[in-house]
Amino acid sequence: MQLFYNPNVSEKDHTIQFSKEESRHMVKVLRKNLGDQLHITNGIGWLFTAEITQADSKNCMAKITHSEFQESHDYKLHLAVAPTKMNDRFEWFLEKATEIGIDSITPIFCENSERRVVKAERFEKILQSAMKQSLSCYLPKLNVAISFHEFINQDFEGELFIAHCEDTQKRSLKNTVQPKTRITMLIGPEGDFSTSEIDLAKAKHFKPVTLGNTRLRTETAAIVACHSVAFVNEV
Numbered sequence: 001m002q003l004f005y006n007p008n009v010s011e012k013d014h015t016i017q018f019s020k021e022e023s024r025h026m027v028k029v030l031r032k033n034l035g036d037q038l039h040i041t042n043g044i045g046w047l048f049t050a051e052i053t054q055a056d057s058k059n060c061m062a063k064i065t066h067s068e069f070q071e072s073h074d075y076k077l078h079l080a081v082a083p084t085k086m087n088d089r090f091e092w093f094l095e096k097a098t099e100i101g102i103d104s105i106t107p108i109f110c111e112n113s114e115r116r117v118v119k120a121e122r123f124e125k126i127l128q129s130a131m132k133q134s135l136s137c138y139l140p141k142l143n144v145a146i147s148f149h150e151f152i153n154q155d156f157e158g159e160l161f162i163a164h165c166e167d168t169q170k171r172s173l174k175n176t177v178q179p180k181t182r183i184t185m186l187i188g189p190e191g192d193f194s195t196s197e198i199d200l201a202k203a204k205h206f207k208p209v210t211l212g213n214t215r216l217r218t219e220t221a222a223i224v225a226c227h228s229v230a231f232v233n234e235v
Helices: 020-029 087-100 120-133 148-152 195-203 218-232
Strands: 003-005 015-017 037-041 046-054 061-069 076-081 104-109 159-163 182-187 207-210
Touching: 003 120, 015 046, 037 061, 076 087, 076 218, 087 104, 087 120, 087 218, 104 148, 148 195, 159 195, 159 218, 182 218, 195 207
Parallel strands: 003 037, 076 104, 076 182, 159 182, 159 207
Antiparallel strands: 015 061, 037 046, 046 061
16 A cells, blocks of 8 residues: 555545645656545544546545544654754654654754754655655654753653663663653763753653663664654554
């Protein structure tokens, strides 16, 4: 099955009109024709089956023949991750985290961050592509990039964790996280969180955790965290 993304369609609609860019991709690149069947999601749980009624490369249209709501996973995972120095590494994290299962992502700028500018539009496209590739009907929410201090001073619900490399008392994430819960996890930059950032997070009730016995890159740590939560929630 090939999955398309259209954020503007809802369960109340009977037809779908695709943008000029999408229409060209469907008709010119994928060679879709009149009567061909499409599978479309709006990124918030709905899966639509539709039949092309107008195979125009500038204005493709389809009739919805079936709609079905897909249940999400039983947990809610929010990762706050410091952008990596090399953009492609953070993009790799976004892709793989979407495939594994994540609900929201916030890029955070820390004291030791080497990158303080992010390409939100490109990140959004990577999330969309990964959602379609993995046949998921849920698009992770990409939040606006903010500083560590702005992020940490928000109100949070559920379990709170911070993964860091300092040699202090920490518990294993996989042995600590509970299934079917709301989770917020902090992942630091290549130079790790500063001691003051760790202390502030602990003061805000973030529990220090370890992700294994080896020192991980930022993007690897984020994927390990993501997979650990998904693994605990497997039925």
